[in-house]
Amino acid sequence: MTTSTALRAAVDAAVRPPTTRVIVVIQQKGGSGKTTIAINTAACSGRSAVQSDDGVSSVVAAGTDVQGSLEKWCSAVREDALPFDYVVTRGRVGILSELVQDPSRRRFIVDTPGFMDVDPDAEWGEDPLGQSPVADALREVLELADLAIVPITPSKITWDEAEFTIERVLKPRSIPFLVVINMHDPGKDKGETQLNKVKAWVDERNYPRVSDPIRRYTIHEHAYENGAVVTEYKMSGTALNAREDFMRVALTMEQML
Template sequence: MTTSTAATAATRRFPEREARVVVVVQQKGGAGKTTIAINTAACAGRSAVQSPGDSPSPVVAIGIDVQASLEKWCAGVREDALPFDYLVTKGKVGLLANVVDDPERRRIIIDTPGFLDVDPDAEWGSDPLGESRTADALREVLDLADLAIVPITPSAITWDEAEFTIERILKPRHIPFLMVINMHDPGKDKQEVQLDKVKAWIDERNYPRVSDPIRRYTIHENAYENGTLVTEYKLSGTALKAREDFMRVALTMEQML
């Protein structure tokens, strides 16, 4: 027992901190970062240990993109259906330390913007993020991260950027990461040919991944407009399957923290 506790402590980047910080990051836009950040925060918030009193939620979702998409989504959610606190920084640095160091916070999940504007000539080992407001905001959250979640889609359009994110951004910083396949279409890819291809691509590189994908469902597409979280989905039919996919991601994430 002692050995395993020591091993866990040794692998933690910030053993002195109560909160674990998870950053959802992928260079390519549209792979599902915001959807995954909000919904894993919802799953974590709904699974949090309830303690009496007026203590703040142990889970905080943070968005750092200038568009503040996380705020727009959360603002549309019924207050009693929002199981986490949220904060948006719009790319401003210096606002996160208070939240991250707060001993009442346990899980902090950060949504980041895509960042295609990197220096293509940056040498291996040097930081390719370059100089911009987004780059500074990204560097700040990467410095705080215990774990990164990297979404990838069955369509190969996101694969190069997933590899770039891992090899050039996460590995040089020694940030543990977990890949999640998003938008597997169970109707169109019935034989799971495309799904097996992306799984093989990930496994060839020895990247850790969530066992099963997040499936593509229309209910997710409307969630932003409707102000819904997976934790509010119906407990039957497709909605239940859609919710289960995110619960699985949240559980796998917990095992890595």
């Protein structure tokens, strides 16, 4: 693996308390739901966390993309409605390695950008992340990661990239992973034909997955502009279903840690 000396030093110095776990949400393809999953899984995890009286949340969501999409979303949420703390690295190396040493933080859920600038000529077995600031930010997170969550959709458009992410990025680093199907449309895919196809595809490869999908709901699409996270959606049947979907992801994640 190509890891710069500075990055290596930062990661090696990161002595972690035994209760700390780092979970990275990663998938080469943009638009598969990484940011949505990172934020809402952090919200469910934070909502179920043991409360401390100092107001410090044991759950931290972290963003690594240069645009800071996680930060923008979180900063749009009322502070008392955000059940986790967040930090944005904007791709700067060293921040996460330092943060993970804080014993009051137990879960870091890290959003990542799609990595489009992978090296297409990288040999099998070689690190395909290439050389760029984004690649270094990804490498730091991957060095720290205890688990990766890989979103995939019923639409085939994300399948190859899910496989690439797992086979070329996660497996060579021995990072355990969990696939989650996102954007199952219960209205359009009534017979669950599409859903069953993607489940079969995942299971054929023996990839561990969350048992049931995250359903596609319009409320998720407006959550960013409304400054909302799934645990705080205005109460409705859909809101409950939506919360159940992400609670399931958070629970399955905990079982794998």
